Amino acid sequence: MKYLYLILFLYIGLITACNSTDTQFPKEDILSPELMPLQGITSPIRVEVKHPFLILQNWQQRDSIFHIYDLTNYEFKSAFGTEGQGPKEYVLPWLVQTTLPDFLIADNQSFHYFGINKEGQPIFKGAKEVKYINSVNEAVFINDSLFVVDAQYTGPNVYLLTLQEELPKKTWKYRNPDIVDYITDPNMGKVYANESRIVFCYGYKKQIDFMDTEFNLIKRVKFKFDSSPESNLGGENDKISYTYGYLGKRYLYTLFFGTSWKEYRANSTYGNILEVFDLDGNPVARYHLEGRGPVYFAVDEETFTLYGAGEDGDPEDNLLVYKLKGLS
Template sequence: MKHLLCILICISSLVACTSSPDTHFPRYSYFTRTKALRAQVINLDTILLRYPFRVTVRDSIAVVMDLHNIDNYLHAFTYPTWKHIASFGKRGEAPEEMLSAANIQFNSLDSLWALDPNKMEISRWKISLSTGTAERVEKIKLDKKLVRSLDFRTIGSGFLIPDYLGEHRFWEVNNNGEPIKSNGTIPSETIHTYTSRPALAQAWRSFMDFNPDNGVLAMATQLGETIEIYNLNKNTHKVLYGPAGEPKFQTGKDGSGIPSGIMGFSDIKVTKKHIYAVFQGIKFKDKLATFQRGERPEDGGRFIYVFDLEGNPVCKYTLDHPVYGIDINEETNTIVATEVESDDPIIEFKI
C-alpha cells in the first residue's frame, strides 16, 4: 500500500496530454520466443532487507539497495555465497548520512556509486572483503539545474542523468556534478506546445542503463510501455511502443493528474548483446479495485522482455515470482532479482 501511495503522490501534479501530432513510433506486439522461468530462492545468512529495490553484482560482491530499511540503505554480500559483508549508507540527516536512495552502480570491483535524490549527491563507496567494511571515499554534489535526480549511469567523463524539467531526455554531467550537454526530447505522440513540460517529465519518469562497451543507453518508462534506445557511439535513437503505449492520465477536478493506464517497467539492463526490461503491465484500476476489496495487490513484474541492441524483440520470460530489480550475467545465464514482498527477497533465474 505504501508503495502505491508513493507512486500516486509522485505523479499527483501531472496534466493529461490530449492532442495528437503526426509523430508515430514503431510498435512491438509479440516476441519470437517465450519461456517460463522458475526461481531459485537464495538463503541469506542474515535478516536485513525490508524492501530491496535494486541489486547489482560485480565478480565476488553483490550489493542490494533497500528503500525501507530503518538503519542503512545499502547492503553488501559475497557472491555467489551471499554472506553479509557490511551495511552502509546510513539513513539520516547528518553530512555523512543519506536522506534517500534511488539507484546504485559498480564502478570497479570494490567501488560502488549510489545516488541520494533528496541530498542531490552521488557518493562512491569502497567495499573491502578482507575487513568487512564499506567506506565513502568520494561525494559529488549535483547542480540544482538537475532538479531532483532519480536515476544515473556512469560514463568515462562523468554521469548520464535524466532530465526532469521536460525540455530534454537526459543530461551528460561532468565529474563535478555540472550538466554540460542535453540530449533528446520526450518521445510522446500526444505532446502539444501547451503541455506542461515538468508534468510531462514526471509522467515519463524512466529507468535507465548504459553499457560503455557498446555505447548503448536504454530507458524504460515506469508508466505505460515505452522503450528508448540511444547508441551514443553511432549517434542514433530508436523509440519502441508496446501495446499499452505511452503513459496515460486523466485530469482530476483539482487539476491533479490521475493515472489511467498501467504500471509499466521497473528496471532495465543493457548487456553486450541484449536489453532486458522487467515489465508489470498491471492496470491502475485493477490495483485500486484490489485495495477496495480489502486485498493487497501484487508488487512487482512477472515478465522480463529481451530486445537486441537495435530494439528487435527477442524473448519474453514469464516468471513464477514477481520481481523489481535485476542484474544479468549472460556468461553464466543467470538473472539475480529482488522480490520486495517476500521473506526470501533475493532470487535467481537460469535462462
C-alpha cells in the first residue's frame, strides 16, 4: 500500500509541476531593451531575419515599403517596393515570416520570392500564384510549396495547403463552428509552422499545441490561467494569454500578456514576458522584458537576438532589440 501512496504522491507532484508557471522554465532572466537605429521616416510593422540581413516592412509608406539592413553593423542597405496597380507594384503586400532561405512577400493571392546578395540588394526570384481562394497573407510555410493558413473569420479550421491545389490536403478544426466571430471564440489563437512542426498558441488560455506537419499532436503545453468569462469575449477588457510569436528552426518564441489590451496599453506596452520552448514543447527559458513590448518580431537564431517594432503605430527611428541570454 505504501508504494501505491508513493506513486500517487509522485503523480500529483508531476501534474502540479506541469501546470505551474513558476517551476517549468529552467532559465529565467530580466532583459533590458537595446535600440537598432533606422534611417529616414519609417513606420515598421513586420520584420524578418535572413542572417546577416534584416528585412523591415513599413505600413504607412506607399513607396520604399521594404527596407534591408545589415545586422553586423545596422547599416541600411536598400529599399524597394511601391504600392499601386502597375507592373512590379504591390496592392496589399505582407512580409511572410518563414524558415526558408529566401524571404517572401504575399500580395494579391501570390507569393513573391526574394534572395539578398552580399551587398544587401534584393534579388527577385519569381512569383507563385495560389489556387486557394481565401486570403493567404497570414500563411506560414513548411517548405517551398506546402503552407498552413488559419481560416479565422471564414471557418473554424486551420488548413494544410499546397500552391497548386485549391482544396486543403488536411484540415484541423480547432474552434466552435457555431461561433461566427473568430475573435469571440475561446479557442482563438495564432498558428506557426516550420519544416517539421505546426504550432498553435491560444489567445484566451495559456495553452500551446505542438503538432507534426500533418496536425498530429506531439505535445500540449497547458498552464493554469485565470481567463475571462467565455460569454463576453472580444472586448478590450478580456485577459489575453499568448499574443505575437515567432517559430524558428530551433525554438518557439511567444509573448505572454496575462492582462487585457486596455491595461497593456495603459502601461505603455510594458510588462511583457517572452516564453521560449523547444520544438517538442519543452519549456526552455522565460524572459521578463523591461522595456516596451514588440508586436510582430523575428529572432536571429545565429545570435539569438530578437528584433521587433513597437505597438503604438507611430513613425519610429529604431527597432526594439532584446538579446536572449542563455540560448544556444
